[in-house]
Amino acid sequence: MERSGDGDPRQTLRLLWPSPQARSGRGRPPKVSLDKIVAAAMALADRDGLAAMTMDRLAASLGVGTMTLYTHVPGKAELVDLMVDSAWRELDLTRSGSWRDQIEHYAKQNMALHERHPWLRNVSTVRPPLGPGLLARSDFLLAALSTLGLSAAETSAASDSIVTFVDAAAATLAEHTHAGRVSGQSDEDWWAARQVFWETIFDPARYPAIEQAWHDGGFNRSPAEAAANAFDLGLRALLDGIAAMAQRVR
Amino acid sequence: MERSGDGDPRQTLRLLWPSPQARSGRGRPPKVSLDKIVAAAMALADRDGLAAMTMDRLAASLGVGTMTLYTHVPGKAELVDLMVDSAWRELDLTRSGSWRDQIEHYAKQNMALHERHPWLRNVSTVRPPLGPGLLARSDFLLAALSTLGLSAAETSAASDSIVTFVDAAAATLAEHTHAGRVSGQSDEDWWAARQVFWETIFDPARYPAIEQAWHDGGFNRSPAEAAANAFDLGLRALLDGIAAMAQRVR
DNA sequence: AAGCAATACCGTACGATATACGGGAAACGG
DNA sequence: CCGTTTCCCGTATATCGTACGGTATTGCTT
Structure with missing residues (x-):
């Protein structure tokens, strides 16, 4: 497609x-x-x-x-x-709390949006339409990040990187949450294939790190839970990193 | 579409x-x-x-x-x-240096890959084909991150979050680098529209943070440069954040 | 040598889709 | 009542993916 x-x-x-x-x-x-x-x-x-x-x-x-x-x-x-x-205009961009609260609020809103409109993940996010929805989002993020004391270029880059991560993670999460309910492709097939793959095809010797992670229980969660964890951990790490950069500036 | x-x-x-x-x-x-x-x-x-x-x-x-x-x-x-x-099988996943060096190597390789194959950004990355290329990538990332001492679940989530960010950022960057050279859509149109937008349509009063960022020179760079900066800053922040988590565990 | 089974090649046809074109219909002002 | 403007929509076309069925080419068997 x-x-x-x-x-x-x-x-x-x-x-x-x-x-x-x-x-x-x-x-x-x-x-x-x-x-x-x-x-x-x-x-x-x-x-x-x-x-x-x-x-x-x-x-x-x-x-x-x-x-x-x-x-x-x-x-x-x-x-x-x-x-x-x-x-995008559906996003509730009410401002409250610290810059970090605001970004996390944005992330949650974005998740909910993808949940409501699963087709968003099928539309490219590169070169998006320059409409009111997009502008409101950019304005919200830039305003939240401008309190950090970074340079204008850094603030802009930070905003872009957050958009990149949050959109992609939300799309992935929505995909797994919806579990093929509508995606035009039967989910049973996918699960069956996954089963077959792990039981029949996967060669532990060739991919030791994956085997180790499996053995250590790294894959105990469902794909949806795993995606949610990746979302949370990634956002936390990203914001921690940005906060540390701001710290250094002061 | x-x-x-x-x-x-x-x-x-x-x-x-x-x-x-x-x-x-x-x-x-x-x-x-x-x-x-x-x-x-x-x-x-x-x-x-x-x-x-x-x-x-x-x-x-x-x-x-x-x-x-x-x-x-x-x-x-x-x-x-x-x-x-x-x-994905084209990725050079030679291992060398610290875990961070390895992740950054992966990021660079991924950028180059999208540069060579711009169509990758048009293919959904959710629920990717479980082939040797994907497995090699997962194995590489998990191996690099497993030295951090995080739990198996955290390691897996960290890997997923890196995949999410790097893929999305590389796709965006490639889009702007290629600048519509091939994308099936004339880039001139896009630039013309962008010009018209800023000069004619944009209402500074409605989006003060964007106006401020513009005024401070946050948009002085070309979209391609901006995307590259977002890639760099985001990856740095993400890895800083993950490193800090690992620090805390010890 | 002749037949047979297996495999690959591919011309034709069909259904789905976006949309160009042009004529027709409905409202208004004069 | 007529001309103008605006919108509605039936028909036709080009582009896809691909189902179907027939044909060609090989090795194996007898």
């Missing part, structure tokens, strides 16, 4: 930041609005996965003809961009 | 770990081998992007009929799985 999103960025921008031009009143009144299309697309992707979100099905779920969608959106890629920014 | 990879995991396993059954000699001799198909697919994706790697074009590049590919591979998803593991 490819990645979704990343339509013509100029088109996407125009849709994300609509100029407040009032409708002239002339012409046929719309049956659907852009907002409703995006909302319906998200609902469809939430329920059946991103692959099932086809223009045909989306139009049907709105009770309109397929080509009607193209009066409101230049193409599917731009629509996915809008879905992504709309999702 | 969508993500590639994630074919039937059982089929993929069978292909990743071929049993050493010698060909009987009977039957028509193959014109192509699985290895050649995977190599050609990677070359095609390297040059023209993953979206351009269609079964038709792949077959043509091998001088074979399209359906011939299906004698060697159950489907495209499985083929992408094989490409991914094959890419």
Whole structure:
């Protein structure tokens, strides 16, 4: 599969930041609005996965003809961009507590977001749409980190690294939590394959460190628990490291 | 859009770990081998992007009929799985120096890998194919981290968190380094949109922290440089944090 | 030498998908 | 009532992945 999103960025921008031009009143009144299309697309992707979100099905779920969608959106890629920014706008970015509390709050919110919208992990996070959702997130993180006394470049890099880690970890965690419920691929197959792999194929002699970790109980947890632990430990370590850098500056 | 990879995991396993059954000699001799198909697919994706790697074009590049590919591979998803593991097998995992040196070596190798195979960022890293490449990587990381004296669960979580961060950061960096050279989307558009955005749309009053960071020169660097800085700083912080955890255990 | 079994090759056809095109319908102002 | 504007949507096309079934080429057996 490819990645979704990343339509013509100029088109996407125009849709994300609509100029407040009032409708002239002339012409046929719309049956659907852009907002409703995006909302319906998200609902469809939430329920059946991103692959099932086809223009045909989306139009049907709105009770309109397929080509009607193209009066409101230049193409599917731009629509996915809008879905992504709309999702980000759901984040509760209330500020409270120390910078660290704020970052951890962001991490939790991000987890919940991926839980609600599992399709987010199927959309590339590189070169995201420059919408209000993304900007609000950046603003939140930069504000939280700016209290640390790092240089502007370091603050920016720290923010980016947090975004990178948290997004990736949340996506992984959501994948395992949802456990293929919707992912378009039967989870039983995956588990069966995993079983077969460990019992039949895995060669302990060739991968001693893995064997050792297994023996020491490092893999006793379910994949979902393991992902959650990796999320927690990684975030803690990352923030500890950033805090230490700030300490050094003072 | 969508993500590639994630074919039937059982089929993929069978292909990743071929049993050493010698060909009987009977039957028509193959014109192509699985290895050649995977190599050609990677070359095609390297040059023209993953979206351009269609079964038709792949077959043509091998001088074979399209359906011939299906004698060697159950489907495209499985083929992408094989490409991914094959890419990971390119990592040079020579061990030398401290645990930290080893992790940093891994990070550099991973960067180079994404540089060579930009399409990797379009393939989901969740639930990766359990092939030799993935196992070698896990073994390398677990071995490096096992010297720290953490518990087995912590070691495993630390390894996972490093994988999460490094993969995501390397993918982001490669995206910006390649600068749309091949990504299937003209980079000029993106830059133009970015320009327009900052000059026309961005509202400083609404996003004070971003405005402040901009004013302080936090965005003076190119996106590629910024991504590289985020990679460096994030990895440093993450490893500092893990080292501190290990310190505390002793 | 002739038949047979096994294996690989591949042309054709089908269903799914995004979307270009162009005509038709509904509202408004004049 | 007519022209203009805006939106709706049926039809058609190009691109994919791949199911199906027939064909070609080899070694083995007799």
